[in-house]
Amino acid sequence: MSHQILIVMFAGFFLLEFAAFGMQRATLLMSREASIPYQAASLLLPTWFPAVWLARLAKWGTLILIALSWSWGVAAGLLVADFVLAAALPIPYHVYVPAFRKRIVQIKAQDAEVGTALETMLNDSKIHGKGAVP
Numbered sequence: 204m205s206h207q208i209l210i211v212m213f214a215g216f217f218l219l220e221f222a223a224f225g226m227q228r229a230t231l232l233m234s235r236e237a238s239i240p241y242q243a244a245s246l247l248l249p250t251w252f253p254a255v256w257l258a259r260l261a262k263w264g265t266l267i268l269i270a271l272s273w274s275w276g277v278a279a280g281l282l283v284a285d286f287v288l289a290a291a292l293p294i295p296y297h298v299y300v301p302a303f304r305k306r307i308v309q310i311k312a313q314d315a316e317v318g319t320a321l322e323t324m325l326n327d328s329k330i331h332g333k334g335a336v337p
Contacts, residue, residue, distance in 0.1 A: 209269050213281055216262035217288070223255040225294040226302065233328045246310060247303045247321060296330035 226248060234244035262285075270278035303325055311318030325331060 206273055209265060213265045216258050216265060217285060219258040220262055226299050228294055229296045229299045229330050233324055236328050237324045247306050249306060
């Protein structure tokens, strides 16, 4: 397999995992702001969210494939870059608001009270606007 394809695959899986991490982090911050258990705020995560584990496994599998078929040094460099970027890149919390609103509509169809409570939590949160959350 081409080295460039492996790098692109790794980068793609990294971006998917990073985006999912940001979404999960946003719900965690909102639960802390509202002083409610995380499990309540995690209802805002899309129903497909558990599939993120597949992207995580694919990322690590791609890293192993890079190490075995190309270079352990390149794989180690990508591993370090993964950790550094995941720690240093800012999470664009406001990007997740439309997905949360869509999920609230789905929840309201099942349980209006819970949906309204989640909507209030989202509207009262710091991520509601475009301001950055520290």
